[in-house]
Amino acid sequence: MICEDRVVIVTGAGRGLGRAHALEFARQGARVVVNDLGVGPSGEGGSDGPAQTVAEEIRALGGEAVADRSDIATEQGARLLVASALEHFGRLDTLVNNAGFVRDRMLVNLSEEEWDAVTRVHLKGHFLPLKHAGLHWRAESKAGRPVDARVINTSSGAGLLGSVGQGNYSAAKAGIVGLTLVAAAELGRYGVTVNAIAPAARTRMTEEVFARTMAAPEEGVFDAMAPENVSPLVVWLGSAESKDVTGRVFEVEGGRICVMEGFRHGPAADKGARWEPAELGPRIAALLADATPPEPVYGA
Known part of the structure; x- marks a missing residue:
């Protein structure tokens, strides 16, 4: 019961990973806002059913939950989502940004609409709930009320290493890592930690590949x-136990957890003056020879 009495929002909680998160939070004592638009694997349609079903599952376990169909990729929807937690449970302790879908294409076949739809739900759909939860926690902190809040964002191996045929998804998931780092630095002063996961699991988004x-x-x-x-x-x-962990990205698959280490300053050369293009070839070759080779792109 490590989350007893904590109030948790999980976006995209009607199926797959989000559903599993919502149910486990409930088992660990949390009260859960189950957010899901009930769209298809490519973002089509919409239904109240998935969010309602998971909320009912939690209540059947003896927990507390409320279903929410706010569109988290809109300013109003994100604001209403946070307001729902406060209205029903009186507080907000944890935000899990998980909602998303895929529209996979090779870059030369990827339409502008497919790019916009995927980056909207993943990247904008992380930013706006994080923004409005952050506004609430900042207000609480400035009012002198203790804040011990958590944000868990959902990136992907595609965002960390790239994935052939997923240029839109990879770019959005890489953006989520950058957003996580900035949010951890900015919100820490208010008592908020922000981390990200890069999960691998069988869901509607991955079932064809598996x-x-x-x-x-x-x-x-x-x-x-x-x-x-x-x-x-x-x-x-x-949970409250993770208070000393922030700005980190964890890869998780089955029983394996790996701390992902991103860009670091590697080998460098400083001439102390402007370089001439013609002299850079051997210098860049020497730097790359001393650098750690990048891991391969998925599907390459």
Whole structure:
């Protein structure tokens, strides 16, 4: 019960990873706002059903939950989402940004609409709930009320290393890492930690890939790709116990957790004056020879 009495928002909580997170938070004592528009795998349509179903599952477990269909990629929707937590439960302690969908294409086939739709739901859909939760926590802190808040953002290996055929998704997920680092630096003074995960799990977004590349697990064998395997880390990051961890990105898959280490200052050369283009070839070659080679892009 490491999240007992904490109030948690989970976006995209109607299915897949979000549903698993919401249920695990409830099992650990949290009161949960289950946010989901109920759209299809590519963002089409919409329904009250998924959010309502998960909220009912939580209540059947003896927990407290409310369904929410706010569009988190709009200013009004993000504001209403935070207001829903405050209206129903009187506070907000943890925000899990998880909502998203994919529209995969090779770059030369990717339409402007497909680019906009994916970056909107992932990147803008992280920024706006984070902004409005941050506004609430800043106000609480300035009013002298203690804040011990958490934000868990959802990036991806595609955002960290790239993924062939997912230029829009990879760019959005990389942007989420940058947003996480900035938010951790800016909101720490108000008692807020901000971290990100890069999960690998079998969901609607990945089921076709797994169907092509992996056999279904045998009965009784640990299913490393089950979404439920990701949730313990998310719940721990959303608890009071993680107060000393912020600005970090964790890769999580099955029973494996890895701290991802991003860009660092590597080998450098300083001439102390302006370089001539013709003299840079051998210098850049020497720097790259001393640098750590990049990990390969997924699908390359």
